[in-house]
Amino acid sequence: MYENPRLVLDSSNPPEAGSITWRSPSNIALIKYWGKYGNQLPRNPSLSLTLSASCTDTQLEYAFKDEAHGSAIDLDFFFHQSENEEFKVKTLAYLESLSAIYPFLKQLKLTVRTGNSFPHSAGIASSASAMSALALCLCSLEDKLFGTLQDGAEFDKKASYLARLGSGSACRSIFPHAAVWGETSLVAGSSNEFAVPVGDLIHDTFKDFHDDILIVSSAEKAVSSRAGHALMDDNPFAEPRYAQARQRLEMLLGAMRTGDLETFGKIAEDEALTLHALMMCSNPSYILMQPDSLAIIEKVREYRAETGHQVYFTLDAGPNIHLLYPGDIIHEVRKFIEDELAEHCENGYVQQDWVGEGPEEM
Numbered sequence: 001m002y003e004n005p006r007l008v009l010d011s012s013n014p015p016e017a018g019s020i021t022w023r024s025p026s027n028i029a030l031i032k033y034w035g036k037y038g039n040q041l042p043r044n045p046s047l048s049l050t051l052s053a054s055c056t057d058t059q060l061e062y063a064f065k066d067e068a069h070g071s072a073i074d075l076d077f078f079f080h081q082s083e084n085e086e087f088k089v090k091t092l093a094y095l096e097s098l099s100a101i102y103p104f105l106k107q108l109k110l111t112v113r114t115g116n117s118f119p120h121s122a123g124i125a126s127s128a129s130a131m132s133a134l135a136l137c138l139c140s141l142e143d144k145l146f147g148t149l150q151d152g153a154e155f156d157k158k159a160s161y162l163a164r165l166g167s168g169s170a171c172r173s174i175f176p177h178a179a180v181w182g183e184t185s186l187v188a189g190s191s192n193e194f195a196v197p198v199g200d201l202i203h204d205t206f207k208d209f210h211d212d213i214l215i216v217s218s219a220e221k222a223v224s225s226r227a228g229h230a231l232m233d234d235n236p237f238a239e240p241r242y243a244q245a246r247q248r249l250e251m252l253l254g255a256m257r258t259g260d261l262e263t264f265g266k267i268a269e270d271e272a273l274t275l276h277a278l279m280m281c282s283n284p285s286y287i288l289m290q291p292d293s294l295a296i297i298e299k300v301r302e303y304r305a306e307t308g309h310q311v312y313f314t315l316d317a318g319p320n321i322h323l324l325y326p327g328d329i330i331h332e333v334r335k336f337i338e339d340e341l342a343e344h345c346e347n348g349y350v351q352q353d354w355v356g357e358g359p360e361e362m
């Protein structure tokens with residue numbers, strides 16, 4: 001939808017070299033995106049909270065190169081100050097895939113310097129923050145070179161679209177507080193092609209919400225998200241699952257509008273367990289939860305029953321537990337984590353995070 005052969009630089013009037021930097025956060029899905037088709041299109045709408053502390057800083061340097069240097073994309077890539085061949089190959093493939101949208105990329109010498117706020121080895125999904133940060137840099141670059149993304153809402157929409165092409169969940173990181181990705185009659189303007197902000201549709205309590213990420217294991221996942229999505233194609237429960245996600249989105253949006261934490265928490269936990277159940281009944285089956293993940297889940301449910309504190313869990317496609325709770329019980333919950341849950345974490349590691357305002361240009 002954004003193919004544009006006019007985005008080509010005039011070599012008789014080349015742009016000055018420059019650089020752009022964005023910081024972009026990760027996000028945690030409450031209604032999960034699990035199953036896709038076509039070019040990165042979701043089988044069901046998903047909803048996430050935008051985080052703050054888990055983020056990626058990406059700097060994009062660019063300089064005009066003359067035609068003599070050939071027409072392949074010219075990229076140097078540094079991750080935490082070191083050249084990184086694996087990320088470079090992935091980023092090159094991504095940039096090449098954008099050639100009809102951004103034909104000018106081939107006319108530039110590009111250098112990407114990127115790094116995460118969290119240890120790379122923490123086992124926290126970094127594709128959402130990384131791909132959203134890069135997409136934002138590309139949109140800023142377009143606007144600098146051509147002045148074509150002056151409108152803030154159009155800028156965000158295109159950044160979300162480009163982020164989606166890199167990693168589906170990344171399209172939701174562009175917006176403050178909360179976002180929905182995937183067409184649904186419940187959210188005006190929603191689309192399978194990009195996410196839309198829904199911060200205005202939710203109660204203020206969710207804008208002061210915490211997500212402490214309990215790192216059960218930082219080992220690389222046995223089955224990647226990409227492979228997991230693909231296994232949904234032959235999962236016999238796929239269709240009922242997609243219908244269920246739609247129903248739950250409706251219930252969740254209602255609960256988030258009114259600030260109904262019990263319903264919110266129930267749906268968040270049910271979604272997490274459904275996601276992992278889908279993995280267990282894929283062919284081949286696989287399990288990403290670990291004994292410590294289950295131990296934490298049980299303790300969280302017991303703690304809630306005993307204290308009445310509104311603390312809930314969710315998981316993404318891995319063994320780590322995200323603890324979701326409102327800001328007014330932070331002291332109680334942090335003590336609970338320290339006393340009871342940290343012992344289940346790798347080296348006691350907990351990444352503290354909270355709902356945030358979205359990406360910022362640096």
Ligand code: DP6
Pocket residue numbers: 028029031032033034040046127166167168169170225226229275316317
């Ligand atoms: C379980 O966005 O990582 O975290 O589009 O293949 O890059 P790709 O997948 P990815 O999948 C995320 C799956 C999830 C749920 C979610 O974030 O909605």
